[in-house]
Amino acid sequence: MLYGKVWVKGVAVSFLSFIFSWLALEGVSSLLLHWKQNGYRSTTDYTAKAGNAEPLKNSLVLIRNDTLGIVRPAPGPYEVSYAITQSDKRNTNRAQSEKQVSITYHIDSLSRRITPFDNRRAVGKYALFLGCSFTYGESVPDTSTMPYYFGKATGFRPYNYGVSGYSPAHMIALQQSVNMRKEIVEKDGIAIYTYIEDHLARVAPSTKWIYNSNGYWPYVNPKTVRVEGTYADKHPVNLQLIKGMYKSNIVNLFNINFPRRYSTEQYEQFVTIVKKSAQLYRSQFGNDNFYVVVFPAYPMAPELRQLFQRAQLKVIDYSTLFSWKTTFDHMHPNGDAYKRVAEKLADDLPLTSM
Template identity: 30%
Template sequence: MYYLKELCDTVIYRPNFFSTLLIILAIALIYAGNKIRKDLLKQVFFNSAAIVIALCAYETYLFVQLPSNTHGQSTLRVSDQTKDRYTSFHEDLGYQLYKDGVFHAVRTGTREIVYDVNYTIKDKLRFTPNTNSQSEDCALFFGCSVTFGEGLPDTNTLPYYFNEFECQRYNTFNYGLHGYGPHQMLAQIEGRVPSDISRFSGQKIAVYSMMLFHLRRAAGYTLWDRHGPEYILENGNLKRKGPFEEKPKSIIGRGIRKVLGTSRTYQKFIIKANNTPSAYDIDRTLAIIAKSNELLQKIGVKLYIVLHDFAEHAANDIGDRHSYNLLVNNLRKSDSPVFFMSDIINDYQKNLDRYTIHPLDRHPNANTNKIIAQYLAEHIE
């Protein structure tokens, strides 16, 4: 059984792995200091040990203070019968689905199964069973695991239900994937999307399911997307800088990166994994969405946005209410129609158990996707 990596090419160790290495190093330095007879070298080794112990203490402090990146006490496994990889490095996207096939995904809690489903992958995208391959109309869906349909079978995803309400009118493309953000949407539109839909002559629409935490992802404040596409603003113009980090080419370099990736100090100060998006980050995300819409319009696609806009939880993902209002007001001014989850399901946050998979996994459940899909089918022109 192969684990779905939350850190792209980074091995997930136990949370205290780096601290354990520091403790071992401190013991080794103290031992060496005791063995050495020269006073100067003794001081060097003992002082080095003291620094390592202090760093270990700080790592422990950060481990207690910083939020975990896991879903409660649950574990996720994804595999197929060939025991091959599920995701792999991609030069433009950072990572993507590795190959086609049927993958078995199981998330378990301490004493229960959170979900046990199969994901069908075709053309390295989540397959939608009711897609109409003979249609001249196409519907594109962008986003993260919410769009992908994490924890749900192929027939419970947002693209599936939308096409059901549209009487299977569309040839559907699900570009969503676990951990993706708007920067991957733009990279996909700059990359494979034009060729994917070049044969269609009918109506072409796109739906981007936007979460507030996507701003952090577009800024690179994540652990799993270190090689994802980085876009920056220069004099008000959006340009692609490259990946957030270049992938190490040597085995030693990759090994060091894996170890550093487990350090809470590295996560806090280098990756900035728990940073709140700045005003610049908000502008960057808005520019990414605007550029995505511009490129889609050039190939005849109309972009719609579904914003999960629950303001009472905005502080965790975007900062203060002013930043939230800045984002929402600018989205309202964009060329893309914006649908708000608070309008679609106004009691969503108050009844999470009704609308999400499980207390250990708050991805939308089948009923939620069905409600959103019906709303979209009724409001998309």
């Protein structure tokens, strides 16, 4: 009995010590987060104009598809202002300077970003672009996106189906819900999916993406490789655990995100989903002209590359082509980077045989 009481006492002391230590770390982390956020702040202010549509506060007007867990921009022009504020740490008064730039996005009646095109240069073929903000052209004008420069260089009419935040899982959700063949005039052409490393986290999906989306994320059935509802629908308990996890100052200070490394199974699932997108494209358009383009500065893991080769997917690797500067939001490439990739693609693809 004596040893039993000592054991219980030891456990209680250890438990209380852990709680107090955790609370202390949470407090310190809170102070560090506050200091970090005040030291540098970058914000993006949005104002939207889309005909009679009612804009969401501080956001583009979005069309939701709750069955598939995806959103698309509503038709209309949007004026987006990027306001970047940075503190001058050398000044004891913490003076701040601000630079504001406005970009206008134009969205057509089918929720695609409009890509200006000179009809006099048309060769009667299409170039279908799939992907995320790198395809969409976040923070650059309509005449500075990768689809724009590709159309200008080749005469292929570009169709921009990119949406900020998308992944290959979103791509197959979109392809399940939209018959793109009926939305494109030209008979022959190509499809280009732009790969960046963060797509792995979006397909996994990572805890950060699930938290930021509040579970409004396409759930891919691993057996059928079809999108069947949202992550919130399929994993409500996991969603609550993830939301609780990100209430921790420690987690937010160190930007903790899972998975930290990808397993072979996750790589295989990623390639399977991209291959499904290629198959959906082929079933709608009747050709195999589906290309995966690895964007500069995003090297593909050797194991993932081998899986793409095994799946017989056409991969064009530009990961080491050049380094690029960011645009006003400090996250995305500038127009010059998009132009160089598009013009390189125009040179490398066997366009005359399509």
